[in-house]
Amino acid sequence: MFRNSRMTNNLQHALVIGGGIVGNLTAYLLATRGFKVTVIEADSLGSHASGFAFGELGDLEGAGIPDPLLNFSVWCNKRHESLSTELYEVSGIDNEFTTVQRVTLAFTSEEETRLKDHLKWQTQVEEYDTYWMNPDELTALEPRISSRCLGGAYISNAKAVEPYRCTLAAAQSAQKLGVETLLRKVTNLLGRGGTCEGVEFFGGRIQSDLVVLAMGPWTKLASEWCGIDIPVTPLKGQMLRLKTNGEPLKASFHYGSSYAASKSDGLIWAGTTEETVGFDETTTVEARDGIMADLLQSLPFLEDAELNQQTACLRPWSSDGIPIVCKAPGWDNLYICTGGGRKGILWSTGMAEGIVDIILNRNSVVPSLEELHISRFRGI
CATH class of the missing domain: 3.30.9.10 (D-Amino Acid Oxidase, subunit A, domain 2)
Known part of the structure; x- marks a missing residue:
């Protein structure tokens, strides 16, 4: 199976690897910015931590709080409130923000x-x-x-919020905007000279203009694909x-x-x-x-x-309890968005908004994004 999904018009095609809350929110936000998006998930949407989390948005304590992520965490919490209304209007799913x-x-x-x-x-x-x-x-x-x-x-x-409904609202909102979901296990990247041209999976491959690694703890497996130690x-x-x-x-x-x-x-x-x-x-x-x-x-x-x-x-x-949200060093169009730990639901809004702003190469309203770059780990 070979799929050439590069757009012949002005639409760029993005692959988001991972069907949890971060991956689905990223896909939704990219779609609202005019991207053609495909989410690739090995199992089923929200079938891991995103579907079984506690769902409380604790932004005043825990890893990275107050230094360096208090402002980031408070921003993420506020964005949940506005996003819950936005996703409900698109999907009809109430994520029970309360x-x-x-x-x-x-x-x-x-x-x-x-x-x-x-x-x-x-x-x-x-x-x-x-x-x-x-x-x-x-x-x-x-x-x-x-x-x-x-x-x-x-x-x-x-x-x-109710975590599974939060993930489902993001996924169905993305699908309403034309995002396609493939249930496949990605096995490698298609790359040439620092450019990621798509991914391989069991049974085929798919090309794209950019790739976002949002695979939760499985993002570590991508270290071998991209030549970067992703400490998750x-x-x-x-x-x-x-x-x-x-x-x-x-x-x-x-x-x-x-x-x-x-x-x-x-x-x-x-x-x-x-x-x-x-x-x-x-x-x-x-x-x-x-x-x-x-x-x-x-x-x-x-x-x-x-x-x-x-x-x-x-x-x-x-390894330091703080998310990793950045362009992959040495790559033109490969992005990393993972590492939410025990605050994955809370931080998902800032992680998704942040990585989309990085993809668009524009100034972000998300505070403290510079703290989330993988270069903070020695040797990367």
Whole structure:
């Protein structure tokens, strides 16, 4: 199978490799700029981390925040709000963008000190209403919280989306604009002298004017194709979806590296793990027991909750926890857009908008894009 998809008119043809949230948003945005776009996905759209993420847009804590990505993260969150409306108008799919209360809990004096230190700069972010809650205030918010809790950093107006619907809205909006999707496993690039002419896959090849590598943790496999060490590895995360007869949680609660929140499906989603186990996406009893143990330390009333589903996904984790969004060094028309890690849903808007601006070689409204270039890794 050989497909020559180079345009005979003025339309440029872009190949986006990867059918997760970043790949589909990139395809959609390229289509709105007049590109002919094909998305190539090895499995099915949103079948990995983009479809099984938590979906909360935590832009005030985590990897790269506040330095160097606070402004980038806040921008990404704002873009989710406008984009959710835009994609709904095109696709008819509601990605359930919503405002939620969020509390990061402290159970030790060290955690309390750290969270209060973070509040010193978090309270300066004008987009958010955030402050410290003492134990009495926390109990008033959620009476079922553990009496061991020393307090928590509270955000009254955090944001969240439903991750699979977010990915589906982007994919179907792209398809409405003529984006084609091929379910194929890419095996190599077609290249000559620094110019990428397309890709090979099992059973054929397809030519194009440019290629975007948005393959999540599988982007690492492209290192051999393009001669660049792309420092991204899979970080496995497991999550539990729990059924309880009680009232929904009054907020999303975060503790250590874990969380719990009531979702629109009526279940409490609790997670997560951080496992370096290669491309193993199976769920484990050990992860289930560990997540439940952490959860019950914070919300002991869930001891009798029924396990409805356990999921696992592989997040694309760069070696410094920050995304990689840039033109591939040494290539004229090959681009890298990956490495969202545990913030892939949040950062997807800025990553997609940023890579499209780079492709168009124009000044971007996305802040801090220069921090996302792969050249920050020594030797690249």
